Amino acid sequence: MKLRLAEAEDVAHINKLIVRSIEALHLEHYHSDEVASAVRLAYGVDWQLVRDRTYYVAEVDRIVVGAGGWSYRHTISGGHGPDEAASPSLDPASEACRIRAFYVDPDYARSGIGSLLLVQCEDAAREASFARVELTSTLQAVPFYLRHGYAIMGPMELPFDEGFMLRVQLMEKLL
Ligand SMILES: CC(C)(COP(=O)(O)OP(=O)(O)OC[C@H]1O[C@@H](n2cnc3c(N)ncnc32)[C@H](O)[C@@H]1OP(=O)(O)O)[C@@H](O)C(=O)NCCC(=O)NCCS
Numbered sequence: 001m002k003l004r005l006a007e008a009e010d011v012a013h014i015n016k017l018i019v020r021s022i023e024a025l026h027l028e029h030y031h032s033d034e035v036a037s038a039v040r041l042a043y044g045v046d047w048q049l050v051r052d053r054t055y056y057v058a059e060v061d062r063i064v065v066g067a068g069g070w071s072y073r074h075t076i077s078g079g080h081g082p083d084e085a086a087s088p089s090l091d092p093a094s095e096a097c098r099i100r101a102f103y104v105d106p107d108y109a110r111s112g113i114g115s116l117l118l119v120q121c122e123d124a125a126r127e128a129s130f131a132r133v134e135l136t137s138t139l140q141a142v143p144f145y146l147r148h149g150y151a152i153m154g155p156m157e158l159p160f161d162e163g164f165m166l167r168v169q170l171m172e173k174l175l
Contacts (some may be wrong), residue, residue, distance in 0.1 A: 001113065003120055003162070006055040006067060011045045014057065014067045017105055018044065024106035029139035030167070036162040044079030046101055047085055049082075052075045053100070056120055058113045068102035068117035070125045076100075077136045077158050077168070096132040096145060096172060102141065118148055126175050136168040145171050 006014065025034050048071070049055035055069035075087040076098050090097055100119055104113050112122050125133060136156060137145050146152075150171040156164040 001116070002059045003056050003116060005053055005060065006045075006050050006057045006069075008130065010051060010057055010064060010067075011047070011050065011065055014045050014103070018101075018103045020102040021106060024139050025109065026138065034164075034166065037160075037162075038166055044081075045076070046075070046080040047082045048073065048075070048080045048084075049100055051086075054121075056117055058104075059106070059116055060108070062098065066102075066104040066110045066113040066117055068121060069100045069115065070121035071084065071100050071132070072128060073098070074149040078160070084090040090130075092129040096134040097128070097170075099133055099135040112129065114144055115148065122173075122175055131175055132172060134170065134172045137171050138166075139170055142169050142171070145173075149173050 022035060022039055026038070028157065030038070046055070046113055049069040054071055054074070055067065057064045058066035072090050072092070073087045074090060099118070100116060102114055105174050134156060135145065135150070142152070150173045153170040156168050158168055158169065159165055
């Protein structure tokens with residue numbers, strides 16, 4: 001297994017991985033219509049993370065089987081097209097950075113890939129002088145983040161187009 005920074009050429013493959021990951025892993029925690037709406041409206045690689053060099057992929061035999069990133073920008077969730085303006089930067093002295101867009105291929109779930117990506121992101125955020133991290137976790141991923149020392153701050157609903165709301169938990173960790 002190898003971790004490396006995501007490149008623009010990876011985005012099409014990661015988008016397919018995201019759909020497979022959501023469809024396979026979310027049905028236990030969301031209604032099937034929520035999963036369908038999430039796939040249609042909410043997800044897709046955030047191009048800003050790729051541009052900022054803060055998005056990583058995990059490869060097995062040169063196939064990307066997982067992706068995850070962190071961000072020094074305000075945006076905390078959702079996709080972000082290639083032509084959208086960048087959201088403002090956060091101040092490491094007073095603000096929390098973000099953990100963003102973690103997805104593992106369902107065929108490789110529970111084999112430590114998400115954990116490797118998370119440690120890589122936390123190390124990079126520390127190097128950038130952040131002392132705290134916040135994220136919005138899908139209901140399915142809450143045990144994963146709890147296992148890594150994150151605390152639940154409270155439930156949230158993320159609004160998307162067409163009035164669709166995704167139920168998530170806001171979580172935080174001191175780095
Ligand atoms: C959340 C996710 C990225 C975790 O990736 P992963 O590679 O399977 O996680 P790991 O194998 O590193 O898990 C580490 C530990 O976290 C906990 N954990 C992970 N997934 C869990 C689950 N579904 N249920 C309970 N605990 C879980 C366990 O303690 C696990 O250790 P164990 O397998 O030895 O018991 C993956 O399940 C995923 O892609 N989910 C769908 C997309 C998603 O919702 N992403 C989060 C966006 S915020």
